[in-house]
Amino acid sequence: MGSASPSYKGHRYPVEIISYCVWLYHRFPLSFRDVEELLLERGVFVSHETVRRWCAKFGQAYANALRCRRPRPGDKWHLDEVFVRINGERKYLWRAVDQDGNVLDILMQNRRDKAAARRFFRRLLKRTGAVPRVVITDKLRSYGAAHREVMPSVEHRSHKGLNNRAENSHQPTRQRERVMKGFRSVGGAQRFLAAFSGISPHFRPRRHLMTATAYRAEMTLRFAIWEQVTGADSRPTTA
Template identity: 85%
Template sequence: MESTSPSYSGHRYPVEVISHCVWLYFRFPLSFREVEELMLQRGVVVSYETVRRWCLKFGQTYADALRRRQPRTGDKWHLDEVFIKVNGERKYLWRAVDQDGNVLDILVQGRRDKAAARRFLRRLLKRTRAVPRVIVTDKLRSYGAAHREVMPSVEHRSHKGLNNRAENSHQPTRQRERAMKGFRSAGAAQRFLSAFSGISPHFRPRRHMMAATGYRAEMTVRFAIWEQVTGAAGPPTAA
């Protein structure tokens, strides 16, 4: 699927530098200052505040472009929720992935009751424009109550052991949460995790199922897709 590259009008740094900084931040558990240091080692002088603005401006755009290039959404959805700390308060991160591990959507909410589950299911249907054959959840009763209202014709399987796909999908988020020492606000968490869930999985193929040559070939393809969606010709060179 072809898409128009983001506009970099008004930016004095080349697209290769901007996209590389955004890639570093969302792919690895790095702070903005650490990205600044890595770029300085390569001879590119850019402030951490500039990196922050780039990630805020382009992160979601890149993530959306990568999602548009994903294969057709699977018909088996795994839903799960996990608590996160936002400014010292407990919030819940709701996540849905399909049977292939593709992240369908995430949503930060303050509760995990029926209303929260219903809101997430309706958001999923709207964003994916698809109806699954089956949804798989843990034993949280909120899912069953919301399922009967929003998608009663869809099969619902509720079992703790069946939902490892969604639970495993939370692991990179946990890693970033620790590196960032939590999130400052629910809005900031939603913005970061929405972009993160679109960019990070693109560079995390199921390596344990690939030989080394196959993994390198797959990553070459994925880097080429990244360059296409960002409009970059390649990695930045030392200034």
């Protein structure tokens, strides 16, 4: 069962507009001003600052609800880290995905040493509530040291060529980073990417493996789930 829909008490705009703005911002490489303009073309007057507040308030709640509706993660986890420059300083974005490409968790950290890898391993186990059969990483030694300490019974494969799935999962983040002209702070990057990693993949099925009919049916189902988690499907109807 998923979590209850968030409360919209005190908001004068209907849930359909709020959820639509959050969907636009997290699904497509748009700025808050771009979303404002798209709604203006439809006759809806919303400021970019209001869009920003909606995304900050509801984005993570929507992402959490979507995660509650996902099946259990696969038993093969791919882990990878990439550097992100914030205010001229190099930080590291740690990411874990399963063999199906589902994002399990992300974490912004200052380093990529053993302590950082151990922290990410423990957070990952706690958030997923599962233990993998295999963990696949690149050749960064921090992974091996943390693996032996946190999950020694799990098989660890360290090979750069085996970890393309995790590396490819960074591409949407890089795209958004360019659109946003970089992140302003570590906390801001963590908050945005946590919501983005939960919402954006929901609308990105593996289309290249699907027929057009199957893709449309899958997207119809995913939009229905989106309406459930946002509460848009619970709006009372009139005759």
